Amino acid sequence: MKKLNKLIITEMLLNEVPCTVCAIVQDQKVIELRLEPSGKKNTLNNIYVGQVENIAANIQAAFVRLSDSVNGYLPLNQCTNAIYTDGRKTDQPLRPGDQLLVQINREAMKGKLPALTANLNFSGKYLVLTTGNRKIGFSNKLSKEESSLLNKWLEEERSLPEREYGIIARTNAAEASKKQFFHELEMLKKQYEKVAVHGRNRTCYSLLYEAEPFYLAAVRDVYTRDLDEIVTDIPEIHEKIFAYLSEFQPDKLEILKLYQDKLLPLYKLYSLEGAIDEVCHEKIWLKSGGFLVIQQTEAFVSIDVNSGKYTGKKKAEETYRKINLEAAAEIARQIRLRNLSGIILVDFINMENPDHQDELFHVLQKYLRKDPVKCKAIDITPLHILEMTRQKVRRPLIEDLRELSAK
Secondary structure: OOOOEEEEEEEEEEOOEEEEEEEEEEOOEEEEEEEEEOOOOOOOOOEEEEEEEEEEHHHOEEEEEOOOOOEEEEEHHHOOOOOEOOOOOOOOOOOOOOEEEEEEEEOOOOOOOOEEEOOOEEEOOOEEEEOOOOOEEEOOOOOHHHHHHHHHHOHHHHOOOOOOOEEEEOHHHHHOOHHHHHHHHHHHHHHHHHHHHHHHHOOOOOEEEOOOOHHHHHHHHOOHHHOOEEEEOOHHHHHHHHHHHHHHOHHHHHHEEEOOOOOOOHHHHOOHHHHHHHHOOOEEEOOOOOEEEEEEOOOOEEEEEEOOOOOOOOOHHHHHHHHHHHHHHHHHHHHHHHOOOEEEEEEOOOOOOHHHHHHHHHHHHHHHOOOOOOEEEEEEOOOOEEEEEEOOOOOOHHHHHHHHHHO
């Protein structure tokens, strides 16, 4: 039976602060949650003319000033094909005082500066244009047939002799018509021209590209094939999403809904308060009676699986197998809901049967593949600890909630 997926965009008061909240709900269960204080501007993916303050050779990074009050951290391996405003060549080492185009590709988190890259990305629903890697590539989640068709569409681009950008076909490209595909490609090329070409002549600290509001980015990035409804109760946001879909996905206008029931707020209808409360607690109960304990440390995330109240009458090995398999599904959901990233260590209940261990590893991998953020299960150690990683893009949701509490 097909699961019903909805993208919910609404407003809530959190610690007396009005916030815009964006949630993905699957069969009435919240699987992803993002929030921002209303009126706050998103800086992730913004592109600036930055100036190198100093080079830290010991950590192979540069510290770059973006404005009078904002600095960023630029790994030197993110400077391939960097675009300088003084016309200097890219094969020379970076120096203090250099002015170049940089993009924020990871938010500031845990007191650390935002991470920057000189390899600029221009993202659409179906495609990403890149200035660092000039190859043409395809999402790993596309089938061979889908990649083959898209590759044919891009033959002309591939043959351009002086193409200074790369193209990546995203998972959603499988759902695009040829007209939609090339309409977006032309739009991204115009963005590239405006920012990466004409931006070379702009003054230091100029903001060359301002990212769209985070809820529009959510509409753009969500997997179209999995989405049944986009629901908001905010007329202004409804208008902006309507305009976006009209230009890029007119066939999806029918799934956009304006919720107008004043008696039952949208956030209560989809239990968003409960999901936020869940994120604030380390202990998560499973239906079987087992539970998870999720703890964020400075170096990694620790997740412990416990048998808890489970009272199954079967043998211990089958009991542990059942709890672990249920825990794998919930762990994948909690990682995405809480936006946990970096190194994640999971202590499942020990199972002696190697077939059960293999089954658990592959089941968890299956759930992780549904996460739009790059996520990978690495191995199960001799101590039965499962090692996995998840790409860092935004800070954990609990940090956003703590910041609101401090206001």
